[in-house]
């Protein structure tokens with residue numbers, strides 16, 4: 001298994017043209033992975049790949065649209081063909097969805113579900129046969145604190161992320177004993193293009209914090225992590241005192 005051998009382990013990162021995905025890809029490359037990165041904006045993706053190469057990393061950049069199964073299947077197949085296997089999938093690609101649920105258009109609803117939920121489901125589905133065949137591998141999905149604590153303005157977004165948390169837990173129980181670890185990261189607000197577009201009026205932590213959490217999850221095979229740590233109390237409270245968190249969360253408006 002690549003984790004123990006001399007060969008570089010291979011990591012796939014979806015949605016690596018900016019923000020958290022780019023930071024994760026750079027971090028994994030620094031940690032010795034050969035990284036395969038995918039996204040729709042090919043120029044941005046190429047600059048991330050160049051940054052990785054400049055730092056001595058090994059990278060393959062491929063166009064990817066996670067809303068299309070054929071694109072995801074081709075992305076995974078190309079990685080397996082050119083690098084021999086996939087040791088780690090970081091299913092990160094996602095879009096934000098602000099606005100009131102009652103006013104969302106059908107196009108917005110479909111885009112959110114296809115990108116944030118189906119994109120992760122299909123990415124995991126595409127890498128699992130190879131991992132199960134080899135009896136080793138890891139899938140890490142990027143969900144959100146909004147998946148644990150729904151907030152006004154991010155209702156459908158939060159629902160797609162809650163589904164991912166559930167998916168990861170179920171998958172872990174289904175394949176964990178066959179050598180494949182499954183984990184999920186729940187980031188709070190992070191400074192990326194997504195939060196910039198949402199106009200979040202606070203100073204936010206950098207995407208490198210989430211990249212660090214992913215790198216740690218690879219080492220520890222932990223099931224779930226919430227970053228930054230200050231959201232952990234709130235997510236725990238939402239389970240034991242949902243009424244109190246209701247009162248806090250309904251004041252937040254994205």
Ligand SMILES: NC(=O)c1ccc[n+]([C@@H]2O[C@H](COP(=O)([O-])OP(=O)(O)OC[C@H]3O[C@@H](n4cnc5c(N)ncnc54)[C@H](OP(=O)(O)O)[C@@H]3O)[C@@H](O)[C@H]2O)c1
Nearest residue numbers: 015017018019020039040041065066094144189190192194
């Ligand atoms: N920033 C936060 O506060 C925060 C908090 C919690 C969770 N998250 C999650 O973190 C992940 C990354 O978001 P970010 O904050 O880093 O925002 P971002 O900078 O906007 O990055 C989103 C990434 O997803 C890619 N993407 C979107 N649609 C795609 C598609 N159909 N096919 C392939 N790639 C696609 C984008 O690439 P292209 O546009 O080039 O395709 C981009 O690389 C998302 O899943 C988001 O929900 C973010």
